[in-house]
Amino acid sequence: MNLLIYGPPGSGKGTQAELLHQSFDIPHIATGDILRGEVAAGTPLGLKARPIMAAGSYVPDDIMIGIIRNRLQQGDSQKGFVMDGFPRTIPQAEALDSLLDKLGRRFDRVVYLNVETHELVRRLAGRMTCPIDQKTYPPGTEKCPVDGASLIQREDDTPEAVKKRIEVYLEKTLPLLDYYRRQGLVSEVEGVGTIDEIHKRVQTALGQSADVAKS
Ligand code: ADP
Numbered sequence: 001m002n003l004l005i006y007g008p009p010g011s012g013k014g015t016q017a018e019l020l021h022q023s024f025d026i027p028h029i030a031t032g033d034i035l036r037g038e039v040a041a042g043t044p045l046g047l048k049a050r051p052i053m054a055a056g057s058y059v060p061d062d063i064m065i066g067i068i069r070n071r072l073q074q075g076d077s078q079k080g081f082v083m084d085g086f087p088r089t090i091p092q093a094e095a096l097d098s099l100l101d102k103l104g105r106r107f108d109r110v111v112y113l114n115v116e117t118h119e120l121v122r123r124l125a126g127r128m129t130c131p132i133d134q135k136t137y138p139p140g141t142e143k144c145p146v147d148g149a150s151l152i153q154r155e156d157d158t159p160e161a162v163k164k165r166i167e168v169y170l171e172k173t174l175p176l177l178d179y180y181r182r183q184g185l186v187s188e189v190e191g192v193g194t195i196d197e198i199h200k201r202v203q204t205a206l207g208q209s210a211d212v213a214k215s
Pocket of ligand 1: 008009010013031032033035052053054056057058059060064084085086087088092156165
């Protein structure tokens with residue numbers, strides 16, 4: 001099962017991708033997490049990416065395509081994957097199609113988490129993140145209820161960066177919806193509700209598409 005979780009920043013892609021990782025035992029490939037790992041490790045890529053991410057802009061396509069090419073070469077993605085945060089531009093999507101083609105693979109489904117802009121802003125601006133498992137909590141929460149760690153605010157969860165992230169999404173990433181709709185791959189899921197409700201909607205969407213594929 002090769003899946004793409006697609007949606008605007010703050011739509012819950014990471015949370016739902018993690019649940020799909022558990023349900024299907026496939027790796028969760030999240031470019032945002034890979035980049036934050038590079039930033040934390042202080043690598044040359046991390047040093048370059050940090051100010052770009054903090055401003056809410058996109059890391060250049062050639063760098064991102066290189067990251068995904070390397071990631072797909074790791075053995076664990078042979079059994080499938082759930083991709084989150086990549087592709088984010090048409091050139092990234094075209095490069096990924098040709099990479100997957102060379103591997104004899106293709107996406108089975110693109111799950112689009114649909115959430116309105118005012119709800120995205122409400123969720124993102126000021127949210128707090130656990131430095132250990134990256135789970136997020138409402139503004140003002142100080143300690144992680146799971147492991148007791150002091151929560152941090154992601155540099156790109158400030159109101160200015162959130163505004164920029166949504167603008168960049170609308171300009172560069174929204175066109176991907178039509179790109180994948182033309183390939184007949186998109187299942188749209190309402191992204192407002194509890195985490196569990198949305199996970200069930202995603203599973204229903206995937207189950208239905210598997211039935212369509214069989215018939
Ligand atoms: P979100 O989807 O909530 O905005 P992510 O964790 O997926 O957050 O990504 C955080 C940041 O990492 C993005 O705003 C961007 O700067 C950078 N990034 C992640 N994936 C890509 C990508 N495919 N292309 C360009 N930049 C990326």
